Amino acid sequence: xxxxxxxxxxxxxxxxxxxxxxxxxxxxxxxxxxxxxxxxxxxxxxxxxxxxxxxxxxxxxxxxxxxxxxxxxxxxxxxxxxxxxxxxxxxxxxxxxxxxxxxxxxxxxxxxxxxxxxxxxxxxxxxxxxxxxxxxxxxxxxxxxxxxxxxxxxxxxxxxxxxxxxxxxxxxxxxxxxxxxxxxxxxxxxxxxxxxxxxxxxxxxxxxxxxxxxxxxxxxxxxxxxxxxxxxxxxxxxxxxxxxxxxxxxxxxxxxxxxxxxxxxxxxxxxxxxxxxxxxxxxxxxxxxxxxxxxxxxxxxxxxxxxxxxxxxxxxxxxxxxxxxxxxxxxxxxxxxxxxxxxxxxxxxxxxxxxxxxxxxxxxxxxxxxxxxxxxxxxxxxxxxxxxxxxxxxxxxxxxxxxxxxxxxxxxxxxxxxxxxxxxxxxxxxxxxxxxxxxxxxxxxxxxxxxxxxxxxxxxxxxxxxxxxxxxxxxxxxxxxxxxxxxxxxxxxxxxxxxxxxxxxxxxxxxxxx
Amino acid sequence: xxxxxxxxxxxxxxxxxxxxxxxxxxxxxxxxxxxxxxxxxxxxxxxxxxxxxxxxxxxxxxxxxxxxxxxxxxxxxxxxxxxxxxxxxxxxxxxxxxxxxxxxxxxxxxxxxxxxxxxxxxxxxxxxxxxxxxxxxxxxxxxxxxxxxxxxxxxxxxxxxxxxxxxxxxxxxxxxxxxxxxxxxxxxxxxxxxx
Amino acid sequence: xxxxxxxxxxxxxxxxxxxxxxxxxxxxxxxxxxxxxxxxxxxxxxxxxxxxxxxxxxxxxxxxxxxxxxxxxxxxxxxxxxxxxxxxxxxxxxxxxxxxxxxxxxxxxxxxxxxxxxxxxxxxxxxxxxxxxxxxxxxxxxxxxxxxxxxxxxxxxxxxxxxxxxxxxxxxxxxxxxxxxxxxxxxxxxxxxxxxxxxxxxxxxxxxxxxxxxxxxxxxxxxxxxxxxxxxxxxxxxxxxxx
Numbered sequence: 001x002x003x004x005x006x007x008x009x010x011x012x013x014x015x016x017x018x019x020x021x022x023x024x025x026x027x028x029x030x031x032x033x034x035x036x037x038x039x040x041x042x043x044x045x046x047x048x049x050x051x052x053x054x055x056x057x058x059x060x061x062x063x064x065x066x067x068x069x070x071x072x073x074x075x076x077x078x079x080x081x082x083x084x085x086x087x088x089x090x091x092x093x094x095x096x097x098x099x100x101x102x103x104x105x106x107x108x109x110x111x112x113x114x115x116x117x118x119x120x121x122x123x124x125x126x127x128x129x130x131x132x133x134x135x136x137x138x139x140x141x142x143x144x145x146x147x148x149x150x151x152x153x154x155x156x157x158x159x160x161x162x163x164x165x166x167x168x169x170x171x172x173x174x175x176x177x178x179x180x181x182x183x184x185x186x187x188x189x190x191x192x193x194x195x196x197x198x199x200x201x202x203x204x205x206x207x208x209x210x211x212x213x214x215x216x217x218x219x220x221x222x223x224x225x226x227x228x229x230x231x232x233x234x235x236x237x238x239x240x241x242x243x244x245x246x247x248x249x250x251x252x253x254x255x256x257x258x259x260x261x262x263x264x265x266x267x268x269x270x271x272x273x274x275x276x277x278x279x280x281x282x283x284x285x286x287x288x289x290x291x292x293x294x295x296x297x298x299x300x301x302x303x304x305x306x307x308x309x310x311x312x313x314x315x316x317x318x319x320x321x322x323x324x325x326x327x328x329x330x331x332x333x334x335x336x337x338x339x340x341x342x343x344x345x346x347x348x349x350x351x352x353x354x355x356x357x358x359x360x361x362x363x364x365x366x367x368x369x370x371x372x373x374x375x376x377x378x379x380x381x382x383x384x385x386x387x388x389x390x391x392x393x394x395x396x397x398x399x400x401x402x403x404x405x406x407x408x409x410x411x412x413x414x415x416x417x418x419x420x421x422x423x424x425x426x427x428x429x430x431x432x433x434x435x436x437x438x439x440x441x442x443x444x445x446x447x448x449x450x451x452x453x454x455x456x457x458x459x460x461x462x463x464x465x466x467x468x469x470x471x472x473x474x475x476x477x478x479x480x481x482x483x484x485x486x487x488x489x490x491x492x493x494x495x496x497x498x499x500x501x502x503x504x505x506x507x508x509x510x511x512x513x514x
Numbered sequence: 515x516x517x518x519x520x521x522x523x524x525x526x527x528x529x530x531x532x533x534x535x536x537x538x539x540x541x542x543x544x545x546x547x548x549x550x551x552x553x554x555x556x557x558x559x560x561x562x563x564x565x566x567x568x569x570x571x572x573x574x575x576x577x578x579x580x581x582x583x584x585x586x587x588x589x590x591x592x593x594x595x596x597x598x599x600x601x602x603x604x605x606x607x608x609x610x611x612x613x614x615x616x617x618x619x620x621x622x623x624x625x626x627x628x629x630x631x632x633x634x635x636x637x638x639x640x641x642x643x644x645x646x647x648x649x650x651x652x653x654x655x656x657x658x659x660x661x662x663x664x665x666x667x668x669x670x671x672x673x674x675x676x677x678x679x680x681x682x683x684x685x686x687x688x689x690x691x692x693x694x695x696x697x698x699x700x701x702x703x704x705x706x707x708x709x
Numbered sequence: 710x711x712x713x714x715x716x717x718x719x720x721x722x723x724x725x726x727x728x729x730x731x732x733x734x735x736x737x738x739x740x741x742x743x744x745x746x747x748x749x750x751x752x753x754x755x756x757x758x759x760x761x762x763x764x765x766x767x768x769x770x771x772x773x774x775x776x777x778x779x780x781x782x783x784x785x786x787x788x789x790x791x792x793x794x795x796x797x798x799x800x801x802x803x804x805x806x807x808x809x810x811x812x813x814x815x816x817x818x819x820x821x822x823x824x825x826x827x828x829x830x831x832x833x834x835x836x837x838x839x840x841x842x843x844x845x846x847x848x849x850x851x852x853x854x855x856x857x858x859x860x861x862x863x864x865x866x867x868x869x870x871x872x873x874x875x876x877x878x879x880x881x882x883x884x885x886x887x888x889x890x891x892x893x894x895x896x897x898x899x900x901x902x903x904x905x906x907x908x909x910x911x912x913x914x915x916x917x918x919x920x921x922x923x924x925x926x927x928x929x930x931x932x933x934x935x936x937x938x939x940x941x942x943x944x945x946x947x948x949x950x951x952x
Contacts, residue, residue, distance in 0.1 A: 521845060522915055523848070523909065523910050523914045523915015523916065524906060524910060524915065526844075526845060526848040526849050526852070526914075526915050527848070527849070527852050527902075527905070527906045527909050527910075527914065527915065528902070528906060529849040529852075530848065530849035530850065530851070530852025530853040530855075530856060531852060531853075531856050531898070531899075531902035531905065531906065532902075533849060533853045534852070534853040534854075534856035534857055534859075534860055534898075535856075535860055535894075535895065535898050535899075537853065537857070538857065538860045538861065538864070539891070563887065563891070566891055566895065567895060570895060570899065579845070583845060583846060583849055584849070586846060587846065587849050587850050587853055590846075590850065591853070593735070593739070594732075594735065594821055594824060594825065595818065595821040595822075595825070596735070596738075596739075596743075596814065596816075596817030596818035596819070596820060596821030596822070597814075597817070597818075597821075598739040598743045598744060598817065599736060599739050599740075644739075644743045644744045644745070644813075645813075698888070698891075698892065702892045702896070703892075703895065703896065703899075706896045708895075708896055708899040708900065708903075
C-alpha cells in the first residue's frame with residue numbers, strides 16, 4: 001500500500017518538477033502509469049517512493065509518504081532500497097560492477113544477505129528473466145536493451161515489494177521494449193506493486209490498470225486504463241502525450257525530397273548552383289538530384305567485422321531515418337561516414353566528388369545524444385562562432401533568429417534546456433558550413449510537444465539543403481519528417497526505401513506496435 | 515535526518531566519482547612524465563590542472579572524512595599503477611591535514627579549500643620520494659650504470675635543493691591550481707548547474 | 710574506447726593469483742626496485758623481480774604485453790650500454806636519465822598493469838574486505854574503478870566533437886584547448902556520476918550493514934610459490950643487516 005498525502009515539494013533551486021498538493025493511494029499489486037509532459041513532476045513522484053527525494057535530490061518537502069508502512073521521509077535510503085526497487089532511464093549509468101554476475105548480486109550484497117541466499121536469488125532472477133545468455137559478460141559490451149535487462153534482474157534479486165520505473169524505455173529499441181514488457185508482466189503476476197513514469201505509452205496498454213495524468217505538478221486526472229484507452233489520438237496530442245496505437249503514416253506518392261531545390265537556401269549561390277540549374281522547377285525527379293554514394297563501407301573492431309555495407313546511394317537533401325536494433329551498427333556506420341573512425345578506409349561521394357574520411361570530417365556534423373559533449377564556450381554567441389567560416393559572419397543573426405536563439409546569445413550553453421542545447425549545436429553546424437547533419441536519438445525521452453518541435457526543426461533544416469541522418473527508434477518522428485528509411489542490422493543494410501505511399505506497409509511492418 | 519555528520523552512501527560514491535575524474539586527468543598529464551625533462555614538471559602541471567576537478571569535488575564535500583578518503587584512494591591508485599607506496603602514505607597524511615584545513619573553514623571558505631587543495635597536492639611529490647630518498651645509496655649499488663650517469667643523476671636527484679623545490683612547487687602550483695579551479699567553477703560549472 | 714582498468718576480458722586464461730598476492734608483489738617491487746632498498750645482498754635478487762612481470766604476463770597468456778615489456782626494457786638497457794659511453798653533455802644526461810627512470814619505474818608499472826588487467830573490481834573489493842579494510846574505503850574505490858571507463862568514454866566523445874568542429878591544438882590556444890576539453894568532460898562526468906549515485910543508493914549501497922561479497926578469492930599453490938619468491942629479497946635484506 002502506497003500513501004501519498006498532502007505532498008508539496010520544491011527542488012532546491014529550479015521550478016521544474018515541483019509538486020503541489022499531491023494525494024495518492026495505490027493498492028497492493030496494482031500497476032499505475034504516471035504520464036504528462038516533461039517537467040510535470042512524474043519523475044519527482046517516483047523519487048518520493050524510492051526516497052531519492054528528499055534524501056538525494058534535496059528540496060523542501062511537506063506532507064507524508066508511506067510505502068508499505070515505511071515512512072519515506074524519516075527512513076534511511078538503504079532501508080527503503082530493500083523494499084522499493086528502482087529502474088531508471090539511462091542504461092549506462094545504473095550499473096556498478098563491470099561484469100553481469102556481480103551486478104545481479106550487487107543489491108543483495110549491499111543488503112548484507114548471507115552468501116548462499118544471494119546465489120539462490122541470483123539464480124532465480126536470471127531464470128525468471130530468461131537471461132542465461134547475458135551472464136559472465138562485461139557489462140560495457142552489452143547493448144542498451146541488455147543493460148536494462150541486467151538492471152531489472154539486479155532489482156528483482158533484491159525481491160522488493162514495490163517497483164518504481166522512471167522512463168525505462170527512453171533508450172530502448174522496439175524489441176527491447178517487448179522484453180521489458182514481459183518482465184513487467186512477470187512482476188505483476190508475482191503480485192508486486194508497480195509505479196511507472198513514461199512517455200511511450202503504447203506498450204503499457206495491457207500492463208497498467210490505472211493512469212494518472214499530471215500537469216505542472218498537480219494531478220489533472222486519475223482514471224482506469226480502460227477509460228484512457230478510449231481517448232482518440234487527437235485528445236492525446238492535446239495532452240502532449242505519445243500515441244497508444246501505431247502511427248497513421250500518411251506518406252506522399254513521390255519522395256518528399258523532390259521539391260527541395262525550389263527554395264533558395266543559404267548556400268545556394270556557391271557550389272550547389274550547378275545542381276539548382278540542372279533541376280528544372282516543377283519536374284524535379286529523384287534521379288536528377290546528385291546522390292551520396294557509399295563505397296567500401298567495411299569496418300572491424302579488434303578484428304571483429306562490425307560493418308559490412310554493400311555499396312549503395314541515396315539522394316542529397318534527404319532526411320534519412322537510420323533504424324535498427326541497439327548495437328546493430330548504426331552509430332558505427334555514421335561514425336565511419338563522418339570520418340571519426342581513424343582506421344576506416346571507405347569513400348563517400350558527396351557533391352559529385354569522391355571524398356576520403358578525412359574530407360568527410362569537414363562536411364559532417366553529428367549532434368550527439370548527450371549534447372553536452374559538444375558545447376565548449378561560455379556564451380551561446382561564442383559557441384556558434386567557434387570554428388565558424390569567416391565568410392558566414394553575415395548569416396549569424398539570421399541563423400540565430402531561425403533557430404529561436406536570438407534571446408539566448410548571452411546565456412551559458414550548458415545552462416539551457418535540452419532542446420535549446422540541440423539548437424545551439426545545429427546553429428554551429430550551419431555556420432561551419434556543414435552539408436551533412438547527423439542526429440543520435442534526438443527524441444529519446446521527449447514528450448509529444450517536444451518531439452513535434454524537433455520534427456519541425458528537421459523539416460526546417462531542409463531549406464538549407466542539408467542532408468540529415470537521424471538515428472532513431474521513434475516511429476512518430478519518422479512519420480513526421482523523414483524521407484527515407486535506412487534499416488541496419490548486424491552491420492549490413494537490411495532495408496533501404498523511400499517513405500512513399502507505396503512503402504507504407506513496409507514501414508508499418510517494421511514499426512508495428514504489437 | 516539523523517547522523518548528519520556521518521558519511522553516507524551518497525558521500526562515499528561522490529568521493530569515488532570525483533577521484534576517478536582526478537585520476538584520469540592526472541594520468542593524462544603523467545604520460546608526459548616519460549620525457550625526462552617533463553618529469554619534474556609533473557609537480558607543476560598536475561597541481562595546476564587537478565584544481566579543476568578538485569574544486570568541483572569540494573562543492574560536494576560537507577562532512578569530515580571525504581577529503582581524507584579521496585586522497586587515500588588517489589594514493590592507492592598511484593600505488594597500484596606502480597608508483598610505489600610513498601604516494602599512498604602521503605595520501606593518508608596530507609589528505610588528513612587537507613581535510614582538517616577545509617573543515618576549519620566549514621568546507622565553505624574559499625581560502626581554506628584552496629589551501630586544503632595545495633596541501634593535498636603534495637601527494638604528487640610522493641611519486642618522487644623514491645628517487646630522492648637514499649639516492650646515493652641507490653646509485654652505489656648500481657655501479658653498472660656507469661660513472662657518468664651516477665654523477666649526473668646524483669647531482670640532480672641528490673641535490674639538497676631538489677626535494678624542497680619539488681615540494682614547494684606542488685604547494686605553490688596547488689594554490690594557483692585552486693584559483694584556476696575556482697575561476698572555472700564560477701565561469702562554467704555553476705551556470706551548468708553541477709556545482 | 711573502453712579502458713581496461715580492472716575489467717579483464719570475458720574469458721580469462723592461464724594461471725590466476727589472489728589479488729592479495731599481486732598486491733604484496735607490487736609492494737615488494739616498490740621497495741626493492743623502485744626504492745632501491747636492501748643493499749648489496751638484494752642486488753642479485755632485484756633483477757629477478759624485474760623479470761617477474763614477464764613471467765606473470767606469460768602465465769596469463771598476454772604474450773603481447775610480455776613482449777613489449779622485454780623490448781622496452783632491453784632497448785633501454787642496450788641504449789644505455791651502447792650510447793652511454795659514446796655521448797657527452799646534455800644528450801648523454803637525457804639518455805641516462807630516461808634509461809634510469811625507465812629501468813626503475815617500468816617493472817612496477819608493468820606489475821601494476823598486470824594487477825589491473827587480471828583482477829576484476831569484485832575480486833579487488835573482496836580482497837580488500839578480507840584484509841578488513843572498511844567499506845568507507847572499498848565503496849569509493851570500487852566506484853572509482855567503475856567510473857574510469859565512463860570518463861574515458863566521455864573523453865573520446867568530446868574529442869570526436871572537437872574534431873568535427875575542427876578545433877585543434879594551436880600554439881597560443883593551449884589554455885583554451887585545455888578548457889574546451891576539461892569543461893565538457895567534467896560536466897558530462899558529473900551528470901552521469903549523479904545518475905550513477907542515485908541508482909547506487911536505490912540498490913542500498915552505503916548502508917550500515919556489512920556488505921557481503923559473493924566473489925570467491927583465496928590462496929592456492931601458485932600464490933604460496935609467488936609469496937615465497939616475493940619474500941626472498943626481504944630475507945636477504947635482513948640477513949645483510951644481521952651480518
